[in-house]
Amino acid sequence: MNQIKTILLAGIFFVGLTSTGLAQDSAAEARVLIEKAQASTLGWDLVESLTTEIGPRLAGSDAEERARDWAVARLTDLGFANVHVEPFEMEGWQRGSIALHVGDPYPQRLVATALGGSIGTPVGGITASVVRFATLQDLRDAPLGSLKGKIAFVDGVMTRTQRGSGYGTAVQKRGAGASIAAQRGAMAIVIRSAGTDYHRNAHTGGLRYDDAQPRIPAAALSNNDADQLGRLLKLNAEIELTLSMSSKRIGKVNSGNVIGDIVGSEYPDEIVLLGAHLDSWDEGTGAIDDGTGVAIVTAAAKLVSMHATPKRTIRVVLFGAEEPGLIGARAYLKANSDDMDKIIMVSESDFGTGRIWRMDTGIARADEAKADAILQVLRPLGVLPGGRTASGGSDVSVLSGAGAPAISLGQNGWEYFDLHHTPDDTLDKVDPAALAQNVAVYAAFALMVANAEGGFHAPEKQETAGQ
């Protein structure tokens, strides 16, 4: 029955070919690629190698530098052209140690992790009573000065969703909470982790200090420990916390993006840019964030070069320093601003190992038929039509924001935020079959985009905005 369906789909697709600008041979090549990719272990081999040999890869660290060396060696070995590092500087940060204790009458340790970029506490820590806020808005509503001498605790359980959309709300307290609390006089802030698991791993992640406010130490509690603190505060609103953190910002350090090309046969200057990021938070080994992305786009481009003939160049960009705030992406834009008009597509894999199930487009309306034709080839892999807005992904949103056409290949994110930014982000969480599905989708997608007649163009709204 599957065979009959495939034939029917192929027939439907065939009808649309000449009118959509997707060459018939490209679709046929894409189908071969899908078979080859699903049988390939290259994606697994890459993520295993990166997470084992390098492990955690904090932005700006020696480990991230070793990851760049690893990436240059792997891309070179795989036959990519133009393999090089584009270096940039960034402000470095070290995690140090953390200890968080509840005082009498319920003395006990809580599990917490420093937020990326946070300053530390004085030696000996900060001891203060705690004011709980159910939401970040409740903290915003607190009067200025009302938290003087206190530690703010911002609670609020993250919602689990297929697309990970609960993160958008949950992450705000992580990014902005410290400065909002500081403005109200707080000495420190602890938040409930932006994460959906109950495995007593706190979820780290970057914060942004507002330069107009004092910088205060900021940490995330595991979900379990946020529950515990909530219960303890109900028993006794006067309990104190002692927070000791030796985190520090260490001034300028080096990072970089690693780039490699599969050169196009007809339009080598036109670029299909596949992104992922090399850096990771330092608590896990960066398997799903974003070792899998590195593996998926690298394996996909390599498989295209082995089994097909892309007319445009497929460029893999392994960004540095995504986690502290898309620093590598901004550096790429700056270093390549003259060539932005040569990018006909950006797409990034940075959402773990869940299967790709939808395709969202951020392209000109005139190019939608070509995207639909591509989708028809991807449909047997479970990919459904999405919406008509897309940034392409985390780092490459900087490029689509600057006018590059983008397609987002949306993964199942149901379990992603169980692991994201925790010690639990390790190789064992990667599903080899789901990884191969991702590689297959990206390979077929990259080939068909590279060979699409007339290429792709930015959506009208952005074109207007750019004028």
Next chain:
Amino acid sequence: MNQIKTILLAGIFFVGLTSTGLAQDSAAEARVLIEKAQASTLGWDLVESLTTEIGPRLAGSDAEERARDWAVARLTDLGFANVHVEPFEMEGWQRGSIALHVGDPYPQRLVATALGGSIGTPVGGITASVVRFATLQDLRDAPLGSLKGKIAFVDGVMTRTQRGSGYGTAVQKRGAGASIAAQRGAMAIVIRSAGTDYHRNAHTGGLRYDDAQPRIPAAALSNNDADQLGRLLKLNAEIELTLSMSSKRIGKVNSGNVIGDIVGSEYPDEIVLLGAHLDSWDEGTGAIDDGTGVAIVTAAAKLVSMHATPKRTIRVVLFGAEEPGLIGARAYLKANSDDMDKIIMVSESDFGTGRIWRMDTGIARADEAKADAILQVLRPLGVLPGGRTASGGSDVSVLSGAGAPAISLGQNGWEYFDLHHTPDDTLDKVDPAALAQNVAVYAAFALMVANAEGGFHAPEKQETAGQ
């Protein structure tokens, strides 16, 4: 349909009553108790209170002392008689800190936890190359002196089973591995955790040093990290580990057992002993090990006193210092050796929150018919017949080993070793409905044992062995 079944079962049961020595009114009372217990939140309230207000309760620590105070207050409030602490001394231990790092060319941190009772390393740690053994037997087979200047790594994945039987094999490397490695010259030992999860929590637990061997530091790697170390050793057998631990043994400290009775109406000197343990490892909050046990037996006894009339005394014993090796149980036996013949049954809840699904008996053959009659009342709760050997549980195995009749109420242990002895042993893992099933089984069981005509006697084999 359920009603009809219940009537049929009741009929079957009725026939056996006079011949088995289980009073008819006792079975009827037990059925009422089951209904009351399943509707009661007392078990949940107790485990929430213990794990929140006290949290981790390391044997011999101030926290364990606070747990004893908590237990005395709770048992008193609940109306238990004869509430008291039986104190004892034990050798104390402090966890301290731990850091485990892989050296060049793959520098990275691994997640590990000190084994309970382990000595620490010298300041600055131990740096040495690693020899991996797939099993403890392989370590035993290594020649004496062959590990001089090395760290031993004993691997071996624990098997997941319904009854937790994989633990019996896996735990041997934790208990005995250090001294076996030391005998072969090792400077330290790291083991794969005796646990079934992949949540990057190492599983702690007690070790036993052999007095004939040098004491060496011992730690457990999380399953994920054991995988990682195995992969790294395949890449490069020469890599070194640096292990720094500040654990120490701190000499004599105080612990104690907390005891409370529901006094029997006819035979107050005869005792049905329900056990659990108050202490826990210090990484989690001791919810499933053994906060649930404390809650289950306490709530069960209380519910019996509220809704029925036990003829014999139901004694709750909340043992101290189970984790370092049944120290509280041995102290109880020593303090109560003159009254051992008054114990007509021991049973302990120390296997988390899984539902009770089988009943194993360690009683005289002549008493089996009474046990069968009890089982008929428990069957609607999902309890099936087990085997004809039983220790009654962890601490009370010391008592059954000394001749007390025992019945083990076996819980579903499929997921227990995902959490056991890890930071993940927290309140959120307790299923309220499963907890209530446990309370209902223990309550009905305790009542029917307390009221069984002629009581229960030790199995023949042990009687023989005792002569």
